Amino acid sequence: MLHSGRFNVLLDACVLYPAPLRDFLLRLASEDLYHPVWSDLIQQEWKRNLLANRSDLKESQLNKTISLMNKAFPDAEVNGFYAIIDSLTLPDDDDRHV
Numbered sequence: 001m002l003h004s005g006r007f008n009v010l011l012d013a014c015v016l017y018p019a020p021l022r023d024f025l026l027r028l029a030s031e032d033l034y035h036p037v038w039s040d041l042i043q044q045e046w047k048r049n050l051l052a053n054r055s056d057l058k059e060s061q062l063n064k065t066i067s068l069m070n071k072a073f074p075d076a077e078v079n080g081f082y083a084i085i086d087s088l089t090l091p092d093d094d095d096r097h098v
Contacts (some may be wrong), residue, residue: 009034013046029073039078043069 009029016022016038022073029036047062 006032007034008037011036011042013042013049015047016042017050026069026072036073036077037078038057038069058098 001062007016011022011025015025026036028034047059048064050062051059
């Protein structure tokens, strides 16, 4: 079933990185309070940063988390924006993928 929350909410790496916050936000989305969206770039960013800071975690564990997120919210992943990233001007160039 596709989630039909009232509005789209982009979940950036900063809220997906901490597991308690990620779990809380996804729980709210599972109650159809909003529709979560993210990109593969965002997923890879939080995974990369978490692995850099937590030597007790394995990449396979986080890949499983990402896979389960994508399965639970199959319409959450945003695609087709790569072509415009370079044309965006933001205070922080590293946020253009958002």
